[in-house]
Amino acid sequence: MSRCIRLLALACAAVLLTGCGSSGGSSSTTQHIHITVKGDTVTPTNKKISVPLKKPITLTIDADAPGELHLHSSPEQHIEFAKGTTTKKITLKVPGVVELEDHATDTLIAQLEVK
Structure with missing residues (x-):
């Protein structure tokens, strides 16, 4: 009987851990947005991204020259x-x-839907 209980507990733990790996939802992990700026080409472009309210978001910017992004918040x-x-x-x-x-190219990178 105790073996059945242990197997049931392990199965429940596996299900709970599987649900914790979601990206960008209510997870406590930081959401990441990767941006590339090469000359006049910026990616992503005009992408809709859902981001959590009052949670950290990490922007990683790979660029071939220094510049500036504007966040119209x-x-x-x-x-x-x-x-x-x-x-x-x-x-x-x-x-x-x-x-x-x-800023330099006036390219809309993303519309962040803050929820």
């Missing part, structure tokens, strides 16, 4: 990046849609 944020790889953490505290754009 409340308050507006300016995110400077260097040539090479730059990592920045942001937290959005107001629900709604926030646009993220590259």
